[in-house]
Amino acid sequence: MSAQTRTSLAVALMGASGRMGREVLALLPGNAGFTLSGAGCSPEGGLLGQPVSLLQKGLPDVYFEGDPAKVLSGASVAIDFSLPSATAGHLDACRERGVPLLLCATGHDASQLEAIRELSKTVPVLLAANTSLGVTLLNRLVEIAAATLGEQFDAEISEIHHRNKRDLPSGTALKLGEAVARGRKAELAELAENRIPGTSQLRSPGSIGFSAVRAGDVVGEHTVMFASDGERLELVHKVSKRSTFARGALKAAQWLANQPPGLYEMSDVLGLN
Numbered sequence: 001m002s003a004q005t006r007t008s009l010a011v012a013l014m015g016a017s018g019r020m021g022r023e024v025l026a027l028l029p030g031n032a033g034f035t036l037s038g039a040g041c042s043p044e045g046g047l048l049g050q051p052v053s054l055l056q057k058g059l060p061d062v063y064f065e066g067d068p069a070k071v072l073s074g075a076s077v078a079i080d081f082s083l084p085s086a087t088a089g090h091l092d093a094c095r096e097r098g099v100p101l102l103l104c105a106t107g108h109d110a111s112q113l114e115a116i117r118e119l120s121k122t123v124p125v126l127l128a129a130n131t132s133l134g135v136t137l138l139n140r141l142v143e144i145a146a147a148t149l150g151e152q153f154d155a156e157i158s159e160i161h162h163r164n165k166r167d168l169p170s171g172t173a174l175k176l177g178e179a180v181a182r183g184r185k186a187e188l189a190e191l192a193e194n195r196i197p198g199t200s201q202l203r204s205p206g207s208i209g210f211s212a213v214r215a216g217d218v219v220g221e222h223t224v225m226f227a228s229d230g231e232r233l234e235l236v237h238k239v240s241k242r243s244t245f246a247r248g249a250l251k252a253a254q255w256l257a258n259q260p261p262g263l264y265e266m267s268d269v270l271g272l273n
């Protein structure tokens with residue numbers, strides 16, 4: 001299969017068998033802009049070796065594969081909706097094959113983030129905790145609000161996700177926290193505060209609080225609250241369909257495939273930087 005024709009971008013989809021991977025697969029049939037060149041699952045995955053057409057009709061002859069290097073064969077860009085435990089192998093494979101990586105998995109620790117930054121020196125990497133266009137814009141709005149309102153407004157980020165979400169706080173909540181910190185010309189690590197239930201500790205002035213609920217089938221909701229004595233501003237984003245993230249991922253992948261090596265974020269895709 002040719003890596004990329006004039007109209008069609010060859011996409012390797014990591015985590016293709018998961019909830020989000022299936023949403024991306026569903027958008028591909030009949031979409032002239034993209035061709036599926038590889039589909040990844042875990043090495044012991046239940047769909048390993050099965051054709052992707054089991055999940056989605058109208059796709060080329062692609063089989064679920066557990067070896068990331070093989071998933072990347074013929075790809076012009078990789079979209080990764082797997083889990084952080086798979087990231088190290090995916091970074092290695094992208095480095096070896098020189099394939100741009102749109103990393104949509106969330107919950108990376110500091111050493112994984114460092115490895116992601118390292119890869120971005122040689123291939124384009126877009127780290128996208130949330131590929132929805134609304135959240136991308138929300139990050140910018142939150143930064144402006146934080147800069148304008150100042151530290152006399154308490155900042156609290158709350159989120160609700162479905163019962164199967166593993167990371168907490170969500171990657172999106174952390175990015176929103178970074179946006180508040182940026183607006184206050186500080187680092188999130190300096191301002192983030194985890195209050196301990198059962199203690200009488202009061203909120204520190206200027207701190208950024210986080211709270212989370214995991215329940216039911218909620219796709220994703222984030223609220224950033226700025227509260228002072230006498231008024232409260234809430235910026236809210238709600239996703240009702242997972243396909244929102246999938247559509248944003250395809251837009252981002254198209255953009256990333258044409259970039260030089262570097263570490264990008266969704267705001268670059270929208271031209272907000």
Ligand SMILES: NC(=O)c1ccc[n+]([C@@H]2O[C@H](COP(=O)([O-])OP(=O)(O)OC[C@H]3O[C@@H](n4cnc5c(N)ncnc54)[C@H](OP(=O)(O)O)[C@@H]3O)[C@@H](O)[C@H]2O)c1
Pocket residue numbers: 014015016017018019020021040041042043044045046047081082083084085086103104105106107128129130131132167245
């Ligand atoms: N950026 C965004 O906008 C956005 C939106 C929603 C979710 N997310 C994030 O995307 C990720 C996936 O979410 P999900 O709900 O789709 O999860 P999921 O349903 O649990 O799917 C996980 C996928 O990763 C694969 N996987 C697991 N371990 C692996 C390994 N060691 N090597 C290769 N593949 C492996 C799974 O393969 P098997 O089926 O074989 O186990 C499956 O395809 C999460 O980190 C989530 O937080 C991001």
